[in-house]
Amino acid sequence: MKSDIEKVVQTVCESLYGVSISSSIVRTEKKFGDFSSNIAMQLTKQLKRPPMDIAKEIIHEIEDNNIFSKLDVLKPGFINFTVKDVMLIESLKLTNDLQKFNSSKQILIEYGDPNPFKEMHLGHIYTAIIGDTLASLLESSGADVKRLCYQGDVGLHVAKAIYVVGEYMKWNLDGLEEAYASHSLGYFYASGEKAYNENETAKTKIQGINQNIYKKDNDIVNKIYDLGKKISYERFDKTFDDIGVYFDKKYFESESSKIGEKLVRDNIPKVFEKSDGAVIYRGEKDGLHTRVFINSRGFTTYDAKELGLTVLKHGDFPKADISIIITAAEQDEYFKVVLAALAKIDPKLAQKTIHLSHGFLSLTSGKMSSRTGKVFTGADLVSQVHQMVDLKYKDSKVKKEIFLAALRYTFLRQRIGIDIVFDVEQSIALEGNSGPYLQYAHARACSILAKAKNIDTKFGDKTLQSDERDLVVKICDFPDVILEATKLYLPHQICTYLFELAKEFNSFYEKNRVIDDPRMNLRLAIARSYKDVLEEGLRLLHIPSPESM
RNA sequence: GCCUCCUUAGCUCAGCGGAUUAGAGCGCUUGUCUUCGGAACAAGAGGUCGUAGGUUCGAAUCCUACAGGGGGCACCA
Numbered sequence: 001m002k003s004d005i006e007k008v009v010q011t012v013c014e015s016l017y018g019v020s021i022s023s024s025i026v027r028t029e030k031k032f033g034d035f036s037s038n039i040a041m042q043l044t045k046q047l048k049r050p051p052m053d054i055a056k057e058i059i060h061e062i063e064d065n066n067i068f069s070k071l072d073v074l075k076p077g078f079i080n081f082t083v084k085d086v087m088l089i090e091s092l093k094l095t096n097d098l099q100k101f102n103s104s105k106q107i108l109i110e111y112g113d114p115n116p117f118k119e120m121h122l123g124h125i126y127t128a129i130i131g132d133t134l135a136s137l138l139e140s141s142g143a144d145v146k147r148l149c150y151q152g153d154v155g156l157h158v159a160k161a162i163y164v165v166g167e168y169m170k171w172n173l174d175g176l177e178e179a180y181a182s183h184s185l186g187y188f189y190a191s192g193e194k195a196y197n198e199n200e201t202a203k204t205k206i207q208g209i210n211q212n213i214y215k216k217d218n219d220i221v222n223k224i225y226d227l228g229k230k231i232s233y234e235r236f237d238k239t240f241d242d243i244g245v246y247f248d249k250k251y252f253e254s255e256s257s258k259i260g261e262k263l264v265r266d267n268i269p270k271v272f273e274k275s276d277g278a279v280i281y282r283g284e285k286d287g288l289h290t291r292v293f294i295n296s297r298g299f300t301t302y303d304a305k306e307l308g309l310t311v312l313k314h315g316d317f318p319k320a321d322i323s324i325i326i327t328a329a330e331q332d333e334y335f336k337v338v339l340a341a342l343a344k345i346d347p348k349l350a351q352k353t354i355h356l357s358h359g360f361l362s363l364t365s366g367k368m369s370s371r372t373g374k375v376f377t378g379a380d381l382v383s384q385v386h387q388m389v390d391l392k393y394k395d396s397k398v399k400k401e402i403f404l405a406a407l408r409y410t411f412l413r414q415r416i417g418i419d420i421v422f423d424v425e426q427s428i429a430l431e432g433n434s435g436p437y438l439q440y441a442h443a444r445a446c447s448i449l450a451k452a453k454n455i456d457t458k459f460g461d462k463t464l465q466s467d468e469r470d471l472v473v474k475i476c477d478f479p480d481v482i483l484e485a486t487k488l489y490l491p492h493q494i495c496t497y498l499f500e501l502a503k504e505f506n507s508f509y510e511k512n513r514v515i516d517d518p519r520m521n522l523r524l525a526i527a528r529s530y531k532d533v534l535e536e537g538l539r540l541l542h543i544p545s546p547e548s549m
Numbered sequence: 550g551c552c553u554c555c556u557u558a559g560c561u562c563a564g565c566g567g568a569u570u571a572g573a574g575c576g577c578u579u580g581u582c583u584u585c586g587g588a589a590c591a592a593g594a595g596g597u598c599g600u601a602g603g604u605u606c607g608a609a610u611c612c613u614a615c616a617g618g619g620g621g622c623a624c625c626a
Contacts, residue, residue: 026567028568029568032568036567036568038566038567038568041567041606041607044606051606074568075568076567076568076606076607077606078567078568113626115626118626152626155625155626156625156626157625157626160625193625196625253626275623275624276623276624277624278623278624279624280623280624283622287552288552288622289551289552289621289622289623290622290623291622291623291624292623292624293623293624294624295623295624296623296624297624299624301623301624301625301626302625302626305626328620329553329554329619329620329621330619330620330621331620331621331626332553332554332620332621333552333553333620333621333622334621334622334626336553357554359554359555359619359620360554360619360620362619392588393588413562413563413574414561414562414563415562415563417554417555418554418555418562419554419555419618419619419620420561420562421560421561421562422561423560423561426560426561426575427561429561429574429575430588431574431575431588431589432573432574432575433562433563433573433574433575434574434588436588437574437588437589439588440586440588440589441588441589443586443588444585444586444588444589447585447586448585448586451585452585492562492563493563496563496564496573499573499574500573503573503590506589506590507589507590507591509585509589509590510581510584510589510590510591511590513585514585515585516585517585548586549586549588
């Protein structure tokens with residue numbers, strides 16, 4: 001609806017002043033009308049005329065129309081639009097017409113990259129949910145979306161874990177499965193990390209193991225590695241599955257490493273240079289910092305692997321128009337450097353690549369970690385939220401659905417990019433502004449609709465009462481909200497919208513009857529659209545909307 | 550030290566150039582309570598939007614400085 005009004009204003013401004021203007025229409029407070037435009041103020045400098053005059057001239061020009069019931073100009077020069085009730089009722093039917101502005105585009109999106117031999121932590125859950133939701137939104141805009149996962153299956157962190165496993169087993173493989181089964185992956189890695197930093201012999205050994213892993217030249221290391229990798233993936237897949245996240249394709253650092261190395265070596269000295277035996281990129285020339293791409297022992301770092309990954313991705317999906325990578329904000333600076341280097345190697349590829357980051361996730365209480373001395377992992381979070389749902393919704397048949405709503409909504413409702421202070425007990429909300437609240441609102445609407453025998457969509461009255469109108473206006477916002485949230489990569493806007501919508505309906509529902517009311521047919525039509533929008537909105541967030549709870 | 554992000558009610562967050570009282574959830578106080586599903590609704594208390602300047606017709610929103618906090622700064626990922 002917003003874009004329709006936008007067009008009206010644009011054509012008027014063009015015919016009146018010969019200027020083309022960008023967007024100026026925004027939703028406004030109820031007391032002013034439905035929409036407002038500040039276009040007159042924007043034009044005042046250009047035209048050198050008072051904004052009030054311009055505004056009046058513009059509304060005079062649109063006076064004859066069948067869209068607005070009221071047009072007026074206020075104070076400094078706002079134009080306020082009130083849409084006819086008939087128009088609102090008509091556009092109820094159009095709420096599922098989402099703009100396919102990405103049709104014919106292929107978009108790659110990479111998110112939630114846990115590393116084998118390390119624990120999947122809260123940040124991975126966060127990244128995965130954001131990425132998965134963004135992927136869903138992009139799909140709704142018509143794009144052919146490929147969901148990618150990238151996992152660091154080689155590198156020092158793996159060697160550190162394997163060193164500890166090996167020492168624990170005294171480098172004898174009998175009982176290897178039990179060893180893995182009885183310890184968390186994080187335990188091995190953390191111990192390896194400690195040994196690497198505190199013990200010179202261990203450090204040397206770990207570096208040796210790192211070489212073994214790359215070259216696959218040590219049978220025992222291979223076996224510890226293979227089983228550990230397998231177990232890691234099984235556990236990750238389980239957790240991803242629990243939170244409703246999936247991937248079309250997985251990439252591994254063992255693949256990207258060689259390609260990255262070649263790419264870097266081929267671009268010496270054009271892009272990279274040698275320094276102290278390492279191959280580096282001098283980021284200072286771009287206002288950034290220097291990073292090592294190949295270390296002095298000849299191993300590729302994360303940076304070179306990232307370049308290799310880019311090549312791999314575009315080799316698999318040569319038609320891809322955009323490649324999005326989602327990580328935590330702590331990698332912002334790193335990505336700037338890698339992308340700057342990539343821009344020098346292949347400007348086109350670099351241009352297609354977008355790095356999005358979300359903020360740092362910290363636990364408030366710290367109870368969870370200090371008490372047991374263990375890190376609070378992604379799997380821990382999943383099981384704790386399951387427990388909370390089980391407790392509160394004892395008799396529900398849709399606990400799994402409620403779980404998904406509670407968990408996903410918690411991470412999605414906040415703007416991407418800002419830090420999250422997380423407290424399991426408080427952050428995972430089951431009431432108020434929460435996933436389950438929306439599900440409940442949906443189930444309620446379903447229940448009303450089920451009671452109505454048959455919905456007669458023909459209703460004579462095409463005017464809306466105040467309460468009805470508020471609701472309808474909100475429902476009609478849906479396509480605009482989705483469009484904006486997708487274009488700006490801000491899924492939280494959908495959460496905010498759905499919550500406001502549900503509140504609007506609950507408030508309406510409290511004051512007005514639907515069934516057996518003289519205005520039943522109209523109200524049922526509104527309730528149906530409301531239910532559809534809620535359902536579709538939740539679907540885009542990958543939150544199920546059961547019909548009863 | 551350099552770079553970067555952040556600072557809005559007791560807590561967690563929306564608002565990100567607009568229109569006399571800056572919004573929500575939780576928590577707190579009070580009411581609705583044989584209900585088209587109360588997992589709900591209605592009302593109240595609670596904020597000089599980190600500080601100081603600047604730009605603008607107009608600033609929580611843009612710019613600058615400062616303070617406080619997070620993150621990053623060569624062989625980790």
